[in-house]
Amino acid sequence: MFHIYCPYCEEHREEEEFHAKGQAHIARPPAPDDCSDREWGEFLYFRDNPRGLHHELWVHAAGCRKFFNITRDTQTYEIRETYKIGDQPAVSTNPDQ
């Protein structure tokens, strides 16, 4: 069970208080009606499934109800950072960097 630092509550809390909401930084296209079916389909359904670092969206559902992002290693489950919506990750998922 994860121990997750909520960047809003500024505390570590048990995973039971959170919901995982999938890959982070999937922005809704600003003009949906201009998207092709393919583009809309990719926004809707296509997600990364990396072995290693992954940026994920979580919500402190049974806490402050705030959404925030996590950079997590999907292999070791280590959480490298958590950061607020609108912020950019400090830890890159690109192994070259």
Next chain:
Amino acid sequence: MTQKNRLQSGGRIDRTRPLPFEYNGKRYTGFAGDTLASALLANGVDLVGRSFKYSRPRGIVAAGADEPNAIMQLGASEATQVPNVRATQQELYEGLVAHSTNGWPSTEFDLMGYLGKVGGRMMPPGFYYKTFMYPQAMWDTYEKYIRKAAGLGRSPLENDPDRYDHVNQHADVMVVGGGPSGLSAALVAARSGARVILADEQAEFGGMLLHSDEQIDGVAAVEWVADRVRALGEMDNVLLLPRSTVNGYHDHNFLTIHQRLSDHLSDRAPQGQVRQRIHRVRARWVVLASGAIERPLVYGNNDLPGCMLASAVSTYIKRYAVVPGQRLVLMTTNDYGYRAAFDWQDAGHAIAAIVDTRTNPDGEAVSMVRDRGLNLITGAAVIEVTGGNRVSGVVIADIDEGGGRVTGKPYSLACDTVASAGGWSPTVHLSCHTGSRPEWRDDIAAFVPGKGVQQQLVAGAVNGSYALAACLEEGARQGAQAAINAGFEVDLEQLPIPSARNVEEWPAMPLFHVPHTKPTSRAPKQFVDYQTDVTAAAVELATREGFESIEHVKRYTAMGFGTDQGKLGNINGMAIAAKSMNKSIPETGTTIFRPNYTPVTFGAIAGRHCNELFDPKRLTAMHGWHQQHGAKFEDVGQWKRAWYFPQPGESMRQALDRECRATRESVGIMDASTLGKIDIQGRDAREFLGRVYSNAWAKLGVGKCRYGLMCGEDGMVFDDGVTSCLAEDHFLMTTTTGGAAHVLEWLELYHQTEWPELEVYFNTVTDHWATMSIAGPRSRELLAELTDDIDLGRDAFNFMEWRSGTVAGVPARIFRISFTGELSFEINVQANYGLYVWEKLFEHGKKYNLTPYGTETMHILRAEKGFIIAGQDTDGSVTPLDLGMGWCVANQKPFSYIGKRGMAREDCVKPQRKQLVGLKSRDPQVVIPEGSQAVDDPNQPLPMRMLGHVTSSYYSANLERSIAMGFVRGGHDRMGDTVYYPQADGTVIEAEICSPIFLDPKGERQNV
């Protein structure tokens, strides 16, 4: 029967407290301090079960968690039955009742053996796959037989009367294992001020020190232990957990500990006490000091009762004052094994021989053997033992230096006990739980924990450091390091390290499979895994049949699949597989250990989460009234909702017919408090609503209500409800009962991640309001009796409007909305007033035949009107257009609302989508079962082309016929067509496609 194997003195048992107990229906006596296993051995009980496949007699092999054979069914009554208890870990108490489980129909009578020893020949490795999978229909028969014969124990047929609970713990340093390393680590860490938890699976701390002759810091080891435990016990920052197995080491340094609080006291927990507890520990740093398990040697007939681990023999003699035999042969590959022979001799029993597999051992142990005048045979091995239900002798032969083959002529020796010492396997299980792969060390011929992936340190035998002095030092250093890592100060220069004698060890010999004069396949069975009856020949056969991955070998042979997870056998098995494939052990690798380390009872797993506390229940303010009035309830999420209100003698159908008629003829009332309610405020609340609902919200005035559909980005409906405008910047949204939490999270998601620039706030107010919906032609008359500050007139208070005022003197919001198609008012009052207003309505409602109805009548009444229920008539694959609710879609809205683009995808606009229609069965009395699939031609060959399923189906008393809604491909253009619903019993129900609005299509009833 007397305790014939008990010594007159010594051991850590209390001879003044004899404890009678029962095993397989016979009465025995042990002493306080015994385990069930030591008491059985003291009484000379050799046989504790029969083996899984071959039905061979089995005895006690080990003295701890690694015991594969003595797996007991415990319990003096039906309700207190506990399966799969290791006799070696069960402390004896007065009146304990145990049965062997590996012994159907009885341990003494060998049924499968009697059946002509067919078991063995019938069940080569891969037997399940080769035989039992086909024909599949026979699997049920096989499974029952195998399970019964395999000794998996049984669960109780009555409820467990005991209590179990869970405790959350936080530790700076969690020390796993209370042997020399763990005690050393815990004390150093605790003295730094760190919060320390020390857990050990045994009743007493000390581990191997409890049967050691060594001295630490100049005092006897047991005294040193007592002193350390006392010191730890006096510190407020230390939690000592004896009888506590750290069973799982999970993500982010989360550990689960299974503590047995009263299993050593009685069959049932004493009054008011908890039987077992799970500690859920979040630790900053963990020190694994879990020790090592001795490996048995693999030789012919090594499973005969009387074959034991050398360390277990020492434990029984020194700790329990039990010598489990008369005449010992010890076979060892290392100096540690000698201890068993010395203890045996010190207890005054005979030693036939010490057989050392090493060619020229010459360490301290060997010189002690010479001093003691014992018969030492080197460069040789016990290649097989002989005997029926107990060892009666051994066959010894010289072997070559590598242990690969027999080089000398075999000869026999008489004995009744064979102790084998094949070296140590560090208890790497917990480290493996974290995903860390163990690493092979050639110098000690063992796997040790690999690089830690969490905040983990290892100390002592688990780290491959077996010497006492090394354990003590590593424990102190790792305890200090853990404390420092957790933010505490320890002076490493001044670290007190307990001192112990340094013993000169002669190098151990790696030997995983003792050679025989015959090839493995024809030699007497050489067991690798006792519990699953896997032999060396079986492992070799698996590799010959092409199973090269150790994980495949494991699954093919069942090696390591027992309740002991192969604690004894795995390393030997892997080494045999590796050798058979001409690979090294590290190349072959190891299987992965997973939680739990030892079996955990379901009681402990459930804790207090049972019965009333299994799941929270949500009750409305009027719940008690519903109960008093005989309501039947249904679960909707965590809510208990009144389902229907049968009167005495009424069937469900009769009650529903009455409730439906009363509502349409006069007035009915429903408790609608469970509907989700979300308060939405802010300058941009209206704009926000327009983005999340499919219809238009720009012009909804204050005092007005509107129905809305909520879709996902894929265009599929997921919730619906009425939202009311309370003020220009204030709205009240209602959701389905089950969807409330999801909808709130959905709104927050879009606000926080997509449109943070909108000024809007959401809060749940579901529980703040009690909601009662009165529906029927006389609802206005009834309400008028209780409110004098709202004009309820048809033109003063229009359909889809709300008013605030008072009802029965209580401040209320009244919504003129309808889910029944009747004239209807939804009264919302602060929840605390709910019951009062509800009762007032009934006081005044008698003359109108005010009738309470539940969710079932609500479902029928709304279905008569063709109103959908999101989640019943939708399933995540349905657009508003599929539902025939195009009127609820406003594509001209300036903002591309959620769902708009999705609904326009190619698949969503294609013809012949499944569309929601009404359905009338040809026979009006037949209710089509929900879920039935429509077909055009019921006589077509299987598989039929299915057109869609029935989503809602009821008998309508008002219409005096059955009604249904369901999906039919292209159904909106097929009004009047006939479709067929084939049933599981072979009958076919014929139905006509119609409008889903069965009653009052013009909506006149609610517009009065």
